[in-house]
Amino acid sequence: MAVTKLENGRWEASYRDPSGRERVKRHRTRAEADRWLTTVKGQIHRGDYVDPRLGRTLFSRWAQEWLDGSAHLKPKTRADYEGLLRVHVMPTFADRAVAAITPGDVRRFISDKVGSGSAPGTVRGARKVLRLVLAVAQAEGAIRSNPCDGVRVPPSPKAEMVFLDAEQVEALAQTIDPRYSTMIRVAAYTGMRAGEIEALRVGRTDLEVGRLTIAESVTEVQGHGLVFGQPKTYERRSVTLPPFLTEELRSHFGGRDLDPQAFVFTSPEGGVIHHKNFYNRSFKPAVRAAGLPERTRFHDLRHSCAALCIALGAHPKAIQERLGHSSITVTLDRYGHLFPKLDEALTGRLDELHREAVSSFRPGPISDGASQDLRRGPSASRGLSADLGV
Structure with missing residues (x-):
């Protein structure tokens, strides 16, 4: 890292990014140049450095890179994602520099979609695709964090299941x-x-x-x-x-x-x-x-x-x-509400287990080896084990 004074009186700060590429920025004063270099040095040290050149890259370029890397998706999933990207996401973000997209932009995008009557599932899908594209930019060092993180979307109503006998x-x-x-x-x-x-x-x-x-x-x-x-x-x-x-x-x-x-x-x-x-x-x-x-x-x-x-x-x-x-x-x-009340059944069997133990108890000295057999009925433990599926 270096700071150099130029002939016009301005100051030029330079450094090499983690990839070895030299970065240069001009400042009005030496103090501004020093503060900027200190900030960059801290980002590199913490591992959250972002490449300003990549940050200026348009969202549309990252969207294409994401699509090129999504060959692993099932054809229908890919087609659904492409449709959401084309119809809902690109009109808003295609020409935006990726580093300029903020959580506030994402919240407004979701609010606009809801206000225009888009179904909750569509809004949720559009937000998912937006997040996936921005995740590629984040992984490549173009942005420090994903602006979709922490932004909530309306819950999708679950289709009511019909159970036929x-x-x-x-x-x-x-x-x-x-x-x-x-x-x-x-x-x-x-x-x-x-x-x-x-x-x-x-x-x-x-x-x-x-x-x-x-x-x-x-x-x-x-x-x-x-x-x-x-x-x-x-x-x-x-x-x-x-x-x-x-x-x-x-x-x-x-x-x-x-x-x-x-x-x-x-x-x-x-x-x-x-x-x-x-x-x-x-x-x-x-x-x-x-x-x-x-x-x-x-x-x-x-x-x-x-x-x-x-x-x-x-x-x-x-x-x-x-x-x-x-x-x-x-x-x-998905189906837990259809199962019998297992806890209620277990509570009843625990009560039976205690009552059987009391009825089968015989006073007197009990050897260690025979204590369990004398203090509780043999059917109790077998019955409980069966109820629990052991």
């Missing part, structure tokens, strides 16, 4: 176009997502053991058509079939020797099901004809599977594996 599932299956009846039952009794069912191939059905392997999903992406990829959690999984579904799939195949790559369920033309067409032309009319709640979605069959399993006393871990959740926490967060 077995009779309602059957009503829907028998009302819809017969080619989709088995598909409805598979959704309700396996918990598979729509894209997983529509991408299910014959070679991934093992009717001898009653098992389906879920290794692929299909989704419709605007501008790209139907796109096949891995399931939502990026992991293969398998689900077992109730015997009635195994027999129904055998009937669905009709005893034919099918190509393992053929799809189990197809459109009327024999191709891959376009979910939007199926939903509007077949599913929703069948929902109305079966007398089900108008808001019932195909995804509610997945929720219904969880509810049916819980009603049968299934362990949350088993439900997690069947539905393909990334963790048991997701399962409990």
Whole structure:
């Protein structure tokens, strides 16, 4: 670092940034130059130095760099992000120097979007994309902190789940176009997502053991058509079939020797099901004809599977594996309100445990080895262990 007096009486301060590039700035006085260098030296020492040249780079350039590095995203996710960036974020920030964007700018952006009537989910998505782009600039040293951090957005209302019982599932299956009846039952009794069912191939059905392997999903992406990829959690999984579904799939195949790559369920033309067409032309009319709640979605069959399993006393871990959740926490967060009041049941059993211990107690000297057997009934500990799933 150095300070040099110029012929015109001004002072030039220079330093080398962490990359070794020389930086120079002119000041009116020596004191200004010294203060500036002291500030820069402190930033470099603390590790929060920002490159002023990069900070002057327009947001649009960082947006393009972020897009170039997002090849890992699923096609639909990438398309959704691109749409949010193009329609909502770029009109406001494209021509702004990235270092000039402040938390106040982000708050005004969110407020304007809410005020213009944008849905909460859209506002939340736009803020997420803005934050992701600015995170690239932050990682490259163009900004010290992300101005989106700490800026709150309106919560997105959660879609109300519809839980169908077995009779309602059957009503829907028998009302819809017969080619989709088995598909409805598979959704309700396996918990598979729509894209997983529509991408299910014959070679991934093992009717001898009653098992389906879920290794692929299909989704419709605007501008790209139907796109096949891995399931939502990026992991293969398998689900077992109730015997009635195994027999129904055998009937669905009709005893034919099918190509393992053929799809189990197809459109009327024999191709891959376009979910939007199926939903509007077949599913929703069948929902109305079966007398089900108008808001019932195909995804509610997945929720219904969880509810049916819980009603049968299934362990949350088993439900997690069947539905393909990334963790048991997701399962409990989503469906925890459907589980029995386990704490109440535990409290009752603790009371029973105490009463059995009192009734089985025998006064007199007790050896260390026999103390537990004499002081509490043998059935109590076994019963409690069973209740806790041990």
